[in-house]
Amino acid sequence: MRRALPILLAERRWVAAGEVAYASLEHATDTPGSMFEHLLAIRMHARSSGDFKRAITVLEQVSGVRWNATGQAVLPEEGSPLRDAPIALADLLVASGQRDRGRRLLAVIIARMRQELAMPGQAELWYYLWHPVALALNDEPDAAIAMLRRSNGRRKHAAEG
Numbered sequence: 001m002r003r004a005l006p007i008l009l010a011e012r013r014w015v016a017a018g019e020v021a022y023a024s025l026e027h028a029t030d031t032p033g034s035m036f037e038h039l040l041a042i043r044m045h046a047r048s049s050g051d052f053k054r055a056i057t058v059l060e061q062v063s064g065v066r067w068n069a070t071g072q073a074v075l076p077e078e079g080s081p082l083r084d085a086p087i088a089l090a091d092l093l094v095a096s097g098q099r100d101r102g103r104r105l106l107a108v109i110i111a112r113m114r115q116e117l118a119m120p121g122q123a124e125l126w127y128y129l130w131h132p133v134a135l136a137l138n139d140e141p142d143a144a145i146a147m148l149r150r151s152n153g154r155r156k157h158a159a160e161g
Helices: 002-010 014-026 032-049 054-061 084-095 101-118 131-137 141-160
Strands: none
Touching: 002 032, 002 131, 014 032, 014 054, 032 054, 032 084, 054 084, 054 131, 084 101, 084 131, 101 131
């Protein structure tokens, strides 16, 4: 079933792709390598079907994001610096009309990213895929474009070397 996901996404069959992604997550047949497709399918399913509540519930579970008593987002301490699921969650919070909550989550993600990147030896390359998305969603287009340019420059340099 999970193998159908890339085909459904390519065909832009968002609702069907979302259902496959939900089933795959429920049955734990997803893989780290397929998470990008799962998150895309869930985001597009929510936008197509209007079922943001289901998507937000699942993405909170997948991301490990919690909300403290004052309504501030709390990211898990462990895990990948990609933060793909928390960023997807923030996107759907904003898209569903929960703009303040989504922006609070984005602020926590971006602050964590900046803190980690300031640590000696931390490679920015782990941040190139998802963090420009977080920056763009947070109305920081110049920072998002700058990161995309650095990513592109790195790829060009690697290809030449």
